[in-house]
Amino acid sequence: MSATVPHLPPAQAQALAAAYDAATAKSRLRGLGVAVVIGALVLLAGWFAEVRPAALKNIGHFTDYLAKTIPTISAETPRADIVAWYWDLKTWARLLGETLLMAYLGTLLGAVGGFILCFLASANLVRSRTVLFVTRRYLEFCRTVPDIVFALIFVFAFGLGPIPGVLAIAIHTTGALGKLFAEVVENIDMKPVEGLAASGASWMQRVRFGVVPQVLSNFASYGLLRFEINVRGAGVLGFVGAGGIGQEFLTAIRNFYYTDVSAMLLMIIATVIIIDLATEHVRHRLLFGGQHP
C-alpha cells in the first residue's frame, strides 16, 4: 500500500482550500461558541462543586488504599491464603444471593407495574388527557426519586432487611420501565389496533391482541436491561440497611478491613459482569432473532 496520490497544482489546491474554509467557517464558529459555553459552565460548576485540583496530590491515598486491599498470597501456600482471604465466603455468598433475589423480585414487580401503567401513559391508546397526565407524572415521580431514597423511607416503615430494598427497587423500576414501555407502545403499528376496533373489540381486547404481541419482545429486552441495572443498585441498598451485601461491604470499608473489601468487591464485580454478559446475549436473541445485526 505505497501508492501516492499526485499533488494538485498550488493554484487549484488553494482555491479548494479556500472553498473548504468558507464551507466550514460557520460550523467552526458554532463549535467555538459551544466550547465557550461549556468552558463557562465548567468554571461555574467547578466553583460550586468545590473542585480543588490540589487535593488530587493525595492520589497516593487511593493507590495506597488499593495496594492495602491486595491480599498476600504466597507461592508456597496459595490455596490456604485464598481460603484465608475469603474467610467469610459463606456469609458473603449468601448476602450476594440475597442481593440477586432482591434485584429479581424488585425488577419483576416493577415490570408488572410498568406493564400495567404504560398503556395508560401512551397517547395513541388513551384519549383522556387527565389519565395521560396523571399516569405520566406518577411514573416521573417514581423514577426521579432514587431507589435508595425510597429504601431509606421504607426501612423506617418495614424495618431493616431486604423487604424495603425490594419495594424500593420495584417502585423505581415501575417508573423507569413504565416510561420506556410507553415509548415502545407509542411507536407501534396502529393497523392491527384499528382492525380490532373496526371489528368491535373492547379497549382491553385491542391492547391484548393488537398491542401486546407487537411490544412483548422489546418489553422483555428492556426488563432484562433494568435487571442488570438493579443488580448493581441492589448492591448498595444495604448502605441504608435495606438488605443485600451492601451493609457488610460498608462495614468493611468503614472499619478498614482491607482484604475483606477487595474480596467482596471482586465478588460483586464478577457477578455484575456475568449478569451483564448473560442479559446482553438474551437481549440480542430477543431483538434480532438469534442473528447478530
Added chain:
Amino acid sequence: MTSHTTSVLDPRPVLAADMEGLRARHPDAFRTNGRGRLKAAAFVGAILAMAVFALWALDFNPQRMWAGLSRLGLFFSLLFPPDAHGRLPAFAQALGETLAIAFLGTLTAAVVAFPFAFLAAKNVIPNIFVHFSLRRVFDVSRSVDTLIWALMWINVVGLGPFAGALAIACADFGAFGKLFSEAIEATDRKASEGVTASGGSALHRVRFALVPQVLPVIASQVLYFFESNTRSATIIGIVGAGGIGAYLTELIRTLEMQQVSVIILMILATVAAIDFVSSRLRFAIIGRKAPTA
C-alpha cells in the same frame, strides 16, 4: 378509535350464530398452538416459581407488610403540607452543588472515555488483545456503583462534592467507553475507505471519517447520561460526597417529612427542567426522532 360496539351494523350476533360454520370454513384461524402455549406456560411458571422462592427467601410475610404499609401511610400524611422551615436557600445551594457534580462528572467521564473508546474499537485498532483488555477495564469501571466509587474518592480528596464528581466520572467512564466504542464500530466504512483512498493517515481517518459520524451519537448519549446523573447525584450525599443527598438523608432519618417533601419537589422540578432542555438539545443534535435503542 372510539369503539362503536352498539352500532346497528354490529356484525357479531350474525357471526356468532354461525360459529360452527366459521370454524369449519376457517380452521386455521381457530387452531390453537399447543406447543407454543405449553412453552409460554412453562416460561411464566418458571418466572413465578422463582418469584415465590424469592418471597420466601427474603422473608416476606403478610403481617410485616401490613404493619409497614400502615406506617408508610402515616409517613405520607406527614409529607403534607411541604414546608421548608426557612431552609430554602440552603437547599437551593445544595441542589446547585448536585447539578455541578452531575455536570462535571459526566463531562470528565466523556472527555476521558473519548480517546479510550477509539482504542477499544475494532475498526480503529484491529488488535484483539487491546480490544479485549480495554473492554474489561470498562466493565469493571461501570460495574462498581457510584456510591462505592464515592467512598473510595473520599479517602483521596476528603468529604465534599469534589469526591462526588470524581465518583460519577469513574462510574460513567466505563459506560461511555463501552457505548462510544460500539458507536464507532457501527460507523459506515465508506467514509474511512474514502479517506484512506485519498492518502489519509490513520489519524486523518479518525478525524475526518469517524469523528463526524459518531459525534452526534456521542453528544446525545452524553446528554442522556447527564439527565440520569442529575438523579444519581441527588443521593451521592448519603455517603458524604456532597449535594442535596446529605440533607435528604438527615431529614428522612429525623423524620422531618415536611422538609423532605420540599426537597423532593425541588428535585422533581429540576430534573424535569433538565430533561426538557436536554431532550430538546438531543433532538436538535440527532434530527427529529429520538433513538429508541
